[in-house]
Amino acid sequence: MEQKKIVGVTACSAGIAHTYMAAESLEKAGEEKGYDIKIETQGSIGVENELSQKDIEEADIVILAVEINIDMSRFFGKRVMRVRASEAIRNPDALIETAFKEANPYGEKGTQAGIAKMGKTEEGGFFQHIMAGISYMIPMVIASGLILAIANVYAFQRDEAGRIIEWGFDKTTMMGELMSNLFDVGQVGFLLMIPLFAGFVANSIAGKPAIAAAMIGTYIANDAEMLGADAGGGFLAAILVAFATGYFVKLMKKIPYPKIIQPIVPIMIIPLVSTLVISIFVLYVIGNPMASMMDGLYEGLTTLNENYAAAPVLIGVIIGAMIGFDLGGPFNKTALVFGTAVFTDTIAKYGIEGANFVPQTATQAAISVAPLGIWLASIIFKKKFSPTEKVSANSAFGMGIVGVTEGAIPFAAQDPVRMIPAFVAGSAVAGGLASGLGIKFYGGIGSPLGTFVGYIEQPIPFVTWIFSVLMGVLVTALIIGFTKKRVD
Amino acid sequence: MIKDIFKIENIVFDSTAKAKIDALKFIASFAEKEGIVKSSKAYYKGLKKRESEVTTGFKDGIAIPHCKHKTVLKPSLMVVKFSNTVEWDSMDGKPVQITFALAIPEGENQAHLKLLSSISRALIDEEFTEAILNAETESEMYAIIQEKMDKVND
Numbered sequence: 210m211e212q213k214k215i216v217g218v219t220a221c222s223a224g225i226a227h228t229y230m231a232a233e234s235l236e237k238a239g240e241e242k243g244y245d246i247k248i249e250t251q252g253s254i255g256v257e258n259e260l261s262q263k264d265i266e267e268a269d270i271v272i273l274a275v276e277i278n279i280d281m282s283r284f285f286g287k288r289v290m291r292v293r294a295s296e297a298i299r300n301p302d303a304l305i306e307t308a309f310k311e312a313n314p315y316g317e318k319g320t321q322a323g324i325a326k327m328g329k330t331e332e333g334g335f336f337q338h339i340m341a342g343i344s345y346m347i348p349m350v351i352a353s354g355l356i357l358a359i360a361n362v363y364a365f366q367r368d369e370a371g372r373i374i375e376w377g378f379d380k381t382t383m384m385g386e387l388m389s390n391l392f393d394v395g396q397v398g399f400l401l402m403i404p405l406f407a408g409f410v411a412n413s414i415a416g417k418p419a420i421a422a423a424m425i426g427t428y429i430a431n432d433a434e435m436l437g438a439d440a441g442g443g444f445l446a447a448i449l450v451a452f453a454t455g456y457f458v459k460l461m462k463k464i465p466y467p468k469i470i471q472p473i474v475p476i477m478i479i480p481l482v483s484t485l486v487i488s489i490f491v492l493y494v495i496g497n498p499m500a501s502m503m504d505g506l507y508e509g510l511t512t513l514n515e516n517y518a519a520a521p522v523l524i525g526v527i528i529g530a531m532i533g534f535d536l537g538g539p540f541n542k543t544a545l546v547f548g549t550a551v552f553t554d555t556i557a558k559y560g561i562e563g564a565n566f567v568p569q570t571a572t573q574a575a576i577s578v579a580p581l582g583i584w585l586a587s588i589i590f591k592k593k594f595s596p597t598e599k600v601s602a603n604s605a606f607g608m609g610i611v612g613v614t615e616g617a618i619p620f621a622a623q624d625p626v627r628m629i630p631a632f633v634a635g636s637a638v639a640g641g642l643a644s645g646l647g648i649k650f651y652g653g654i655g656s657p658l659g660t661f662v663g664y665i666e667q668p669i670p671f672v673t674w675i676f677s678v679l680m681g682v683l684v685t686a687l688i689i690g691f692t693k694k695r696v697d
Numbered sequence: 698m699i700k701d702i703f704k705i706e707n708i709v710f711d712s713t714a715k716a717k718i719d720a721l722k723f724i725a726s727f728a729e730k731e732g733i734v735k736s737s738k739a740y741y742k743g744l745k746k747r748e749s750e751v752t753t754g755f756k757d758g759i760a761i762p763h764c765k766h767k768t769v770l771k772p773s774l775m776v777v778k779f780s781n782t783v784e785w786d787s788m789d790g791k792p793v794q795i796t797f798a799l800a801i802p803e804g805e806n807q808a809h810l811k812l813l814s815s816i817s818r819a820l821i822d823e824e825f826t827e828a829i830l831n832a833e834t835e836s837e838m839y840a841i842i843q844e845k846m847d848k849v850n851d
Binding site: 221222223225226227228229230232233234237250252253254255276293294295298299 | 756761810814815
């Protein structure tokens with residue numbers, strides 16, 4: 210008779226003692242009974258003796274002696290017995306016997322999951338695809354964001370009076386020339402990262418044939434010129450396009466194609482048809498509503514602008530909230546454009562004394578809040594961030610500190626329901642405080658450092674600005690800390 | 698290797714503890730005295746919290762109280778033998794005679810965690826636990842543990 214094979218996983222809440230005791234006792238009992246047994250431990254040391262796909266395939270039964278949620282997906286269709294870790298320590302012999310008799314295939318109808326939480330498989334879909342896209346996007350966000358951030362530092366010029374700072378590179382010097390080019394390099398990365406994200410979300414839903422349509426469609430949705438709009442759709446549009454593409458391609462795959470054309474379906478027919486359909490969908494269906502949404506926003510803000518003198522706090526709050534809402538998307542860009550427009554228009558009309566600084570100051574106070582808030586949350590609430598998230602949070606700090614709000618995008622895309630309100634609230638606080646306290650932002654970096662690298666007029670030198678921005682950062686970090694779930 | 702986390706001074710006999718709480722308190726103050734933890738109070742709280750999640754009582758009179766806490770200065774194993782048996786809500790219902798207490802600092806390195814995990818594994822070996830329970834002196838106990846650890850960690 211062939212030797213039966215058992216695989217298993219042990220994990221307890223502390224990951225210190227019971228994980229290993231359970232593993233040892235299962236291994237010992239299994240070997241004594243003549244089984245081929247392999248137990249993976251997920252403890253404080255990390256994963257040890259990891260089960261390979263082959264191990265799982267070969268196994269007759271799977272024993273999970275776990276007290277925390279583990280990834281069940283790799284055991285799909287296997288006969289799985291799930292118990293508490295202490296069960297495996299107390300009586301491993303009986304556990305193995307029961308498992309052979311009673312373990313049911315996991316994931317099929319009528320599965321007795323015991324204490325297992327099946328949440329993961331239910332919520333699966335949407336977030337799994339988003340996460341897949343994010344994992345491909347992050348390296349590009351980090352590389353291009355940091356290059357942009359470095360270049361940005363060199364982008365401020367003072368006039369002879371040392372007062373007003375003009376944003377732009379002094380291309381007469383070699384350094385200025387280089388930094389200006391690097392700035393463009395960073396911009397290319399930002400241009401590519403959102404289509405890249407969408408491409409891999411679609412890939413996660415429907416495989417390679419979906420990549421072309423999702424990337425091209427998303428590029429169009431972010432190209433204001435092609436849409437005839439003032440700004441692109443940002444990553445919210447990317448999600449929409451990616452899912453539309455993914456499910457469209459999935460449908461296309463179900464068509465019973467004649468045998469003779471089957472080989473060219475995935476490399477030609479599906480990419481061609483889906484790219485045509487999605488492009489037209491973006492150009493004629495979602496492009497226009499986006500543009501009119503933008504117009505409506507701009508009009509609303511102009512109306513508010515007429516009352517700005519009476520309501521700087523309100524304006525600051527609204528502008529700040531817009532900055533944090535979509536992190537470089539249409540709302541964010543509208544606010545930025547509006548801030549700059551109001552500032553330059555009023556300075557041209559009334560001179561520096563009569564210029565309206567309110568919206569511009571609010572945008573710049575708010576712009577670093579989301580990435581810095583994420584970073585601060587990852588420092589205060591360590592247990593709520595996975596190692597990968599911590600790396601992302603650190604790079605968000607690098608971007609946030611030089612006023613690049615996009616550093617927070619990976620988090621917003623991954624968990625929009627929790628993150629976006631936190632970003633909006635913190636950014637609104639920073640915007641409202643900066644405007645309400647009468648700060649005048651002439652130019653510089655939109656971050657706490659702006660008071661050193663830039664020119665900002667404020668009631669208490671340095672302090673008022675830093676205070677306003679940091680209050681926003683703190684609000685964002687706290688909201689994230691209180692709403693984000695712990696990482697197991 | 699094992700010396701990094703376990704010395705003969707880490708073995709102690711106690712005749713005062715009558716209940717689990719006393720035992721944990723004793724372990725905590727012993728840990729402070731040996732310079733293993735900074736605050737016995739914090740370590741005691743950590744141990745108690747861990748117990749409240751799931752009992753660390755094993756079987757045959759052995760328990761393995763443990764926690765990971767920032768008050769821990771160096772990763773350690775402490776072996777405490779109680780002359781009064783202590784009720785510990787064990788897996789086999791038997792009161793506890795010996796505890797293998799683990800102290801783990803935050804962010805501890807892998808090598809030490811591995812040693813500590815091998816102690817947990819060793820407890821499954823009945824020959825080993827029997828020898829420990831029958832040992833009468835610190836040096837006897839130390840020799841048994843050291844031998845076992847050398848065997849599994851080479």
